[in-house]
Amino acid sequence: MFYSDAMINNTQTSAFTATVDFLRRVHFTSLATVGMTIKHPRSLARSTAAWRPPTIRVSAQGELSPINFTITRHRVGHLARARIRGYGETRTPAYMIMVRLTAPDGRAIEGHEARTWMRAILPDTGSFSLHGIDGLGAPTYCWVVDQHFTPIESPASLFKTEKSAA
Numbered sequence: 125m126f127y128s129d130a131m132i133n134n135t136q137t138s139a140f141t142a143t144v145d146f147l148r149r150v151h152f153t154s155l156a157t158v159g160m161t162i163k164h165p166r167s168l169a170r171s172t173a174a175w176r177p178p179t180i181r182v183s184a185q186g187e188l189s190p191i192n193f194t195i196t197r198h199r200v201g202h203l204a205r206a207r208i209r210g211y212g213e214t215r216t217p218a219y220m221i222m223v224r225l226t227a228p229d230g231r232a233i234e235g236h237e238a239r240t241w242m243r244a245i246l247p248d249t250g251s252f253s254l255h256g257i258d259g260l261g262a263p264t265y266c267w268v269v270d271q272h273f274t275p276i277e278s279p280a281s282l283f284k285t286e287k288s289a290a
Contacts, residue, residue, distance in 0.1 A: 140240065147188075147244040154182040158193050158245055162221055163273055167197040181228065191233065191241065194224040200268060204282060208268060211279040218271040224264045238263035252276050255283045 252275030
């Protein structure tokens with residue numbers, strides 16, 4: 125199943141906002157590390173078999189369970205860039221960011237927990253699209269950024285995967 129930021133934005137109640145603010149205060153250093161890793165050259169996907177995306181481990185704090193952020197960054201190709209421009213975005217897309225959330229103890233990450241962490245990572249301001257992808261075994265979120273790593277608008281169809289019959 126695929127869903128876009130409209131479903132994620134509908135969950136922004138006062139309790140949701142308070143939890144996001146709490147995460148930003150308590151896990152400031154961890155969230156900053158995630159942000160720096162997104163921009164770091166090591167997160168840029170490579171075609172070699174030995175490359176693995178970096179994983180940031182956030183330890184448990186209070187009632188919060190530990191969580192892992194696996195970060196992959198892909199360059200936006202010419203066709204995707206044209207689709208994003210056709211969607212109405214005026215800024216030039218540079219990278220597609222993918223963040224996968226897992227638990228080190230193997231437990232399933234609930235959707236509301238994953239959305240809360242993602243909103244803690246991303247800015248509150250600006251117009252951009254956050255896309256969630258289900259069916260990958262763990263909550264996975266994608267968004268497109270410009271050359272300054274500012275999130276931008278992107279069509280949901282860019283992240284849909286079609287399954288073809290054999």
